[in-house]
Amino acid sequence: MATPTADAGPIEARSRDPARAGRAAKPAPMRLAGAELLDSREILPGQWLQTYHAPEIVTGSRAGQFVHVRTGDYSGMVLRRPFSLNTIAVAAGTLTIHFRTIGRGTEWFTHLRPGERIEMLGPLGRPFEVDPRSRHLLLIAGGLGMAGVRALADEAIRDGRQVTLLFGGASARDVYPSSLLPDEVEYIVATDDGSVGHAGYVTDLVPDYEAWADQAFACGPLPMLKALARLAASRRTRMGVASLGRKRGGGKPITVGSAQARRKAFLQVSMEQNMGCAVGACLGCVVMSTSGTPQRVCREGPIFAAEEIDWEAGW
Amino acid sequence: MRARRRVVTSSTGRVTAAKRSPTVRKIKSAFASVSAPPAPSAPARPARSIPVPVAVATSPEIEIDLGVDLGRGLLLRNPILVASGTFGYGIEYGEVVDVQRLGAICCKGTTLKARIGNPTPRVTETPAGMLNSIGLQNPGVDAVIEKYASTWAAWDVPVIVNVAGESVGDYVEVVRRLEGVPGIAGIELNISCPNVGKGGLQFAIDAEAAGSVTGAVRRVTDLPLLVKLSPNVADVRPIARAIADAGADALTAVNTLSGIAVGPTRTRPLLGNIYGGLSGPAIKPVALRVVYEVAQVVDIPIVAIGGVTELADVLDFLAVGAIAVQVGTAIFADPTLPVRLVDELGAECRRRGLESYRPLIGTALPKRAGAPSARGVEYRP
Numbered sequence A: 001m002a003t004p005t006a007d008a009g010p011i012e013a014r015s016r017d018p019a020r021a022g023r024a025a026k027p028a029p030m031r032l033a034g035a036e037l038l039d040s041r042e043i044l045p046g047q048w049l050q051t052y053h054a055p056e057i058v059t060g061s062r063a064g065q066f067v068h069v070r071t072g073d074y075s076g077m078v079l080r081r082p083f084s085l086n087t088i089a090v091a092a093g094t095l096t097i098h099f100r101t102i103g104r105g106t107e108w109f110t111h112l113r114p115g116e117r118i119e120m121l122g123p124l125g126r127p128f129e130v131d132p133r134s135r136h137l138l139l140i141a142g143g144l145g146m147a148g149v150r151a152l153a154d155e156a157i158r159d160g161r162q163v164t165l166l167f168g169g170a171s172a173r174d175v176y177p178s179s180l181l182p183d184e185v186e187y188i189v190a191t192d193d194g195s196v197g198h199a200g201y202v203t204d205l206v207p208d209y210e211a212w213a214d215q216a217f218a219c220g221p222l223p224m225l226k227a228l229a230r231l232a233a234s235r236r237t238r239m240g241v242a243s244l245g246r247k248r249g250g251g252k253p254i255t256v257g258s259a260q261a262r263r264k265a266f267l268q269v270s271m272e273q274n275m276g277c278a279v280g281a282c283l284g285c286v287v288m289s290t291s292g293t294p295q296r297v298c299r300e301g302p303i304f305a306a307e308e309i310d311w312e313a314g315w
Numbered sequence B: 001m002r003a004r005r006r007v008v009t010s011s012t013g014r015v016t017a018a019k020r021s022p023t024v025r026k027i028k029s030a031f032a033s034v035s036a037p038p039a040p041s042a043p044a045r046p047a048r049s050i051p052v053p054v055a056v057a058t059s060p061e062i063e064i065d066l067g068v069d070l071g072r073g074l075l076l077r078n079p080i081l082v083a084s085g086t087f088g089y090g091i092e093y094g095e096v097v098d099v100q101r102l103g104a105i106c107c108k109g110t111t112l113k114a115r116i117g118n119p120t121p122r123v124t125e126t127p128a129g130m131l132n133s134i135g136l137q138n139p140g141v142d143a144v145i146e147k148y149a150s151t152w153a154a155w156d157v158p159v160i161v162n163v164a165g166e167s168v169g170d171y172v173e174v175v176r177r178l179e180g181v182p183g184i185a186g187i188e189l190n191i192s193c194p195n196v197g198k199g200g201l202q203f204a205i206d207a208e209a210a211g212s213v214t215g216a217v218r219r220v221t222d223l224p225l226l227v228k229l230s231p232n233v234a235d236v237r238p239i240a241r242a243i244a245d246a247g248a249d250a251l252t253a254v255n256t257l258s259g260i261a262v263g264p265t266r267t268r269p270l271l272g273n274i275y276g277g278l279s280g281p282a283i284k285p286v287a288l289r290v291v292y293e294v295a296q297v298v299d300i301p302i303v304a305i306g307g308v309t310e311l312a313d314v315l316d317f318l319a320v321g322a323i324a325v326q327v328g329t330a331i332f333a334d335p336t337l338p339v340r341l342v343d344e345l346g347a348e349c350r351r352r353g354l355e356s357y358r359p360l361i362g363t364a365l366p367k368r369a370g371a372p373s374a375r376g377v378e379y380r381p
Helices: A011-016 A106-110 A143-158 A201-209 A220-233 A233-239 A259-264 B002-032 B140-152 B167-180 B208-221 B237-245 B283-294 B311-319 B337-351
Strands: A031-042 A047-053 A067-071 A081-084 A087-089 A096-101 A117-124 A136-142 A162-169 A186-191 A216-221 A267-270 A286-288 A294-296 A303-305 B080-082 B104-105 B122-128 B129-132 B159-163 B188-191 B226-228 B250-253 B255-262 B275-279 B302-305 B323-326
Touching: A011 A303, A031 A096, A047 A106, A067 A096, A067 B323, A081 A096, A081 A106, A081 A143, A087 A143, A096 A143, A136 A143, A136 A201, A136 A220, A143 A162, A143 A216, A143 A267, A186 A201, A186 B237, A201 A220, A220 A233, A220 A267, A220 B140, A259 A303, A294 B323, A303 B283, B080 B337, B129 B283, B140 B159, B140 B167, B159 B167, B167 B188, B167 B208, B188 B208, B208 B237, B226 B237, B237 B250, B237 B283, B275 B283, B283 B302, B283 B311, B311 B323, B311 B337, B323 B337
Parallel strands: A136 A162, A136 A216, A162 A186, A216 A267, B080 B104, B080 B323, B104 B159, B159 B188, B188 B226, B226 B250, B250 B302, B302 B323
Antiparallel strands: A031 A047, A031 A117, A047 A096, A067 A081, A067 A117, A087 A096, A267 A303, A286 A294, B122 B129, B129 B275, B255 B275
C-alpha cells in the first residue's frame, strides 16, 4: 500500500530526462502504416490483448494516444476502429491494443492470425501530460478504461515516479490480471459485486489516495469520469491548500486543449466518443468544453484536463 | 446597379484568377490534345485569357486529359474531388494525403455565424455505410476565411467552400463575404443538409425554393456555383431544372439520405440528433439513379457523390452522366483513396486507348437524349 511518505526517487535525474525535453517538441506526425499481428490472446472472457509490430506508428507515440485501425472488410464496415495504445515498446517497434468484443469490428480483429498484416493510422490525439514535479501518480481505470491508462503506468515508472492504479470492474472475471502490469505499480481493485477487492465503485477508493497523489489520470465509463471530475473540482476546498506550491490557474489564461492545460491539471481524463475520421476532419467525436465550444476527441483529446470538459452538457 | 457590381466583382476576380491560373496552365495544353477544345475564352473568364506557357509534363507516359471544366473558369486538374464534411478544411490529413493531387476540395459546410452542431453521438456505422448528424458545426464564414483562405491561396488545388444557411439571406451574406477572397475557387450551396432543424433541407425539397436561393446567390457572386441536391425528394428532376435555370454552374448529386439508428438499449434512437444522414456504399444505387435522372434534364455539369470506394464506382457515375465525382465516407477508411483514384482513372483511359476520360461520360444514358454537358456553361452576364 502506498503511503504519502513513500520515496519517489531523485527528482533531479528526472528533470534531465530526454523524455521531459520532448514535451516542448511537436508530437510525432501521424502516419499510415502497416502493422503485423504478432500475438493475440483472450486475457479475460471476451477481452483481447493483441501485439502488433508497427515501428512507424510506435516511434514518437506517447501514453494516451491512439491508433485508428482499418478492418479488412470495407464494404461491410466503412469506419476504422480506434484503439488506445495499451503499451508501447519503442525498441521492439511493437504496440498492444486491448479491447472487448462488442460488435462486428472487434469480432473481426479476434479472427486475425499472427503474421497477418493490417493498416493503422497513428499515433493520433494528444497524450497525457505529467507535470515534471509530480512524484505520485494516481491512475484510475474503469473496466476497458485500463487500455487508456495502461501505457502511462509504464511511462511513469520509467521516469521514476510512483504509480497507484485503482481498477474498477463488474466482478472478479473482469479484473485485469496483475501479471500484465509492471511490478512497481500499486494495484488496487474494486468490484461492483464485491467478488474481489473493495465492494463498490472504484471512485470510492479515490479519497484514500488523493492526498498522496500529485496528479490523477483516469479512463473509463462517463459516470465514473464525471464522479472523479466532481471530486477533483472540490479537492482544493476539501483538502486546504495542497497544491505543492504550484500556481494553478495563475498567470495567463490557458487555452483549452493545450498541453499546458493538461499538465497543470490535477485530473486528466481520456474521453471516448463514436469516431469517424480520427484526424479532426469530420467533427463526429466531439465533447462539450466549459468554454462552450465542442472539442474533438480525436484532435484536442482524447486526453483532456477534467476542468476543460463540461460534464453537465450531456454530450 | 447590378451590372456595375458585376464589373467590380469580375475585376476583383482577377485576384482569384492568379490562384487558379496554375491549374489552368496545366490543363490548357491538355485541352489542345482534344479534338473539340472548348470555345476560345470570353473576356469575362480571366483565367483563360492568360497566355499559357507549355505545360510541364510530370509523367513520362502519355498525358491523359483528366481536366474538368465546371464553368466560370473553375477548371479542375482531374475529376476526383473530396466531399464536404469528410475532409475538413483540407489540412487535417496532413502529410498522409497529398492534397495538391486532388481535383478539388469541398470544405466543411460553412454558415454565417459559428455553429456548435448537434449533441453526440454524431456518427455511427450502419450496414455498408454510416449515419452522421454533425449539425453543421463550423466556426462561421469569417473565421473560415481568416483561418484557412491564405493556406488555400497557396495551393494549386481549388477549394470549393460548402455554404449552408437557414434563410436565403444567410446564403447570400455568406457568399458575399467569400466573393473575391483569394483562395476560394468556388461555392457549393448545401441546400440539402438533413441534420439541421431549421432551413437546410427545406430548400432542396421544393423546386421554387431551390431556384430562388440559387438565383439570389447567383446575383451576388461571379464565383463558380455548385448546388448540392438532396435525394430525400419524390422527384429530383424539377428541382434540378429550377436550380440550373436559376444560374447554377454545376450540380452536386447527392447529399446524404435521411435515416435513424436505434441505441443499444433500444430505449431511444442512437444519434443525439435522432436523425442522421446516411452515406457510404449503401447509397450508391440511389445516387446513381439521381445522377441518371438529372443528367437527362439539365445541361450543366453534374458532380456525382454517393458511395464511391473504387474505380468501378467512378466509372459507373461517369457512365450515367457525371462529369466528376466526389469521394466522401470512403476517405475515413482509406485517406489515400482519392489520389489513388486519379491514378487509376488515368491508367484506365490509357488501357482503353483514350486521350481523355470524357468519352466515358454518359455512356449508360438513353441514346435519344443529348449528350450530357462535359463542360461548364458559358459565362452569361
